[in-house]
Amino acid sequence: MSGEQKQKQHANREQVQRAGEVLDAIISSVRKALQDIEAIKNDIASLEMRIDAIEENDLR
Numbered sequence: 001m002s003g004e005q006k007q008k009q010h011a012n013r014e015q016v017q018r019a020g021e022v023l024d025a026i027i028s029s030v031r032k033a034l035q036d037i038e039a040i041k042n043d044i045a046s047l048e049m050r051i052d053a054i055e056e057n058d059l060r
Contacts, residue, residue: 001009
């Protein structure tokens with residue numbers, strides 16, 4: 001393998017490594033976003049239960 005090919009191969013490896021790091025960061029961000037969405041869904045469910053309880057109380 002020529003010196004130029006070795007340089008290109010090394011550059012490609014570095015690019016692949018950086019791309020992997022970027023993908024890891026994206027995956028981490030998506031996981032965090034999914035956790036945030038789950039927390040929001042739980043908050044909404046809690047608020048709906050409170051609203052139902054208030055409405056039930058008002059009907060009495």
